[in-house]
Amino acid sequence: MITMAEVQNLVWFLRRQYKDAEETITLTGHQEVSLGRGLDVTHRTIPKDTPFNMFSRKHAIFRPAADGTWTVQDNNTINGIFINGHRLKPGIPVALKEGDNIQLGLPPTRDSEPEFLYRIVRDYTSNISGNRTDSELKSKRKETAENADPQGSRPGPSHHRPVESSGHKRRRLEQLDEDLGHKQREKQAEQRVKEAEARIQKMQSLIEEKELAQAALQEEMKKKEQEMQQERRQQVLGVGMCSAVRSPSIAEKTYVTETGIVPVYSSSLSQNVGPLMSLGPPA
Known part of the structure; x- marks a missing residue:
């Protein structure tokens, strides 16, 4: 049987789902929790495999709801927030339920694993106390050391590193x-x-x-032009040869006409030789 104390210790938290990263972010109290790579967030995370421009300075804002659950809001980012594969509308809080997968931004490539993938789970604080992030443990150890040995509380020179403002x-x-x-x-x-x-x-x-x-x-084109010029020269030479062959026929015509008897107008001498031969010698 679950006691009232155990019910009070049952809290929400985000568990990182990336390779061997053991990061747990506890969602407790009535204040919002913000994630991003900037300095004005409650949980700052520097991308290792994802380009900086794909993970915003203040990417996601988690707020407690009146019924004890939590909501998440996309802080008007470029690459968005995805709940179980569905992208959220920027600036609108969406209620979360146990087991939801929350992806902040996009993976470096289509085939690669998203670097900022979280699952929201409810568990007892005693079960998750050992799963704090390194930054939370360092911060807790620093607070404990400062409270136990504040600067200047011991006489003589201090062997501790000066506290950074x-x-x-x-x-x-x-x-x-x-x-x-x-x-x-x-x-x-x-x-x-x-x-x-x-x-x-x-x-x-x-x-x-x-x-x-x-x-x-x-x-x-140059070769074609040379061939055409050669062909034209051959055609011109062919026309000259034909004129030389026809020249004796013209001489015969001229000889006939030089007799002064009958001019020859026909291209064929045989048509006029007969009449000339029939005339006989002059009287």
């Missing part, structure tokens, strides 16, 4: 975030340069192929 720590984290983002942008820029170089090389190959095809076409 919140402002300095915030600036350092911001610088770290900027450095990581800069490296990510450099990597993306290098990838874009490689892709552009590949496209340029492909275009150069196409241009070279086109130039070779044009040169071959011009050579073919």
